[in-house]
Amino acid sequence: MSQTEQAPALAEGVDTPTPPGRTSSLLARSLRLWRTRIGVLFVLVLVVIAIIGPWIAPHGASEFVAPPFSKPGQNGAGILGSDYIGQDVYSRFLYGGGSILLSATISTAIGMILGIAIGLVAAYARNALDDVLMRAMDVIMAFPQILLALVAVSLIGAGWGIIIAAIALTTAPRVARVTRGAALPVVERDFVAATESMGLSRPRILTGELFPSILGPIMVEATLRLTYSIGVIAALAFLGLAPDPNGANWGVMIKQNQLALATQPWGALAPILAIALLTMGTGLIGDGIARTAAGIDRERGDE
């Protein structure tokens, strides 16, 4: 029953545990690869835009500056034109990344912590607890992330709290599966038995011995989960279920300006390119870390 959603990354060999000590420099070593550098560049550019954007925006997020769907420069509109009700696309673009980035990061972090904890406990238990935990994870994984988020939002109402909770809850089982898979072979190794005989407490063994040994696959998983969280949160906004349905938010902007793609494509195209670059960036970073962890860092030049 190997229902690993991250099979591509695992197949590259990242589930081979890296000895502790080498892992601390994993990110630094992965930066030798061009793909990681490009990924970091994409992500940095968009994070900077999202953070300083609201300060450098020429207009307010919901300020009317020109007739609806004015092309760039036309009718006094800004460099990206105006949107469906005449707001400045460039300003809304600068305002629109913060909420997505922040909520995606928080929900991924919560989901990772939960999933790592469950996965480590399951792998170390080696008894019925392992089966029960993993069966429960299977049940949650039967629901696509977006489905569970949709149901939660429909019952409780769109709010950042409920969206973050839904994404974290659906992230955790996928992380737990990978964590358990990576930790199982480590649990069998001698140094774990040695720490047991030294009388270390279970939490100490899990966090101090087991966790550092599987940092490679965990970091790959974190970038993958962040990529999906960004996608699902932006998709919810695109489907009209953002907490603030008229707020400046890249997903909302795509929905609102999709009507005029033929005449004024920038209203939708700018946020689309932003989300695409962001997710491709996290994807490239994840691939770079996976290759480094698997020892495939002999890649040279512009590959």
Add this chain to the structure above:
Amino acid sequence: MRWLRGGGISGFVVRRVLLGILTLFLVSVVVFVATQALGDPARAILGRDATPERLTALQNQLNLDQSLVQQYLNWLGGLLHGDLGDSLAAQLPVTTLLHDRLINSAVLVFCAAVISIPLSIALGSYAALRREKPFDTISTNIMLLLAALPEFVVAVLLVILFATTVFTWLPAISAVPPGTHPWDDPEILILPTLTLILAVAPYVARIMRASMIEVLESDYVEMARLKGLPERTVLRRHALPNAIGPVFQVIAINLAYLAGGIVVVEYVFAYPGIGSALLDAVVNHDIPVVQALAMLIAGVYVVVNLLADVATILVTPRLRTRL
């Protein structure tokens, strides 16, 4: 499940089916608890300023005055008899409401699966054979970037490219007028299908490549080559059957993912399938429809995974002997 072993292939299949039924049962509990037990469905439907009389009337209509266990058993009993209740918004049986939409979505998923699975198996195998040559490098990197894109981003980019802005070859909206079928006007299927293919193919191709590389480096493939078998026979008889096993799992996950991914894709193209039905139901707080569709999508995941587990055992010679 360590405490149940033995019985060969049939024993494995029986265990796996029982496990699937258990998972489906737990899924139904989750769906019920999430939709009906948490919070107050009647209030969610009527909104905050509902009068107490209307709340009571609706609570009676939804049988909310019964105990939760009784409500769940009634709902599960109906589910097992194919009675999914009545839609609150349309005042129609859910089965009637979803019948055509289910067919429409099935057509879409079928088209995407039939094209993307052979295509990605071929792409992945070819990349493995051309390992670290230009074709492999380029296709692997393109797959990596495509896999990172959310499907609604792919969908809108395709609309910009092929329907509205750069070219205007294809319809941007895939409406299916009532009384007609999607296959009456196949043109409307192209962009939604292409979106789903681009969402699925990268994963399957990557795992196929990795699996094929592992098999090509194995002793038995080298043995077959040393025996002097023609390369084509080596690939078809020895490499492919062993390489394709892990791919079934990924195909299963992606097929199940398609069942969820269509929500967004159907919305972009205004395609009348179960995805857009789910979205309407969510917006209207139409709980019986939400329950039916959540059960359906999760059920597809469980069943497809079960089939993949069995298929993996059946096609992979080295796994079969371990049972």
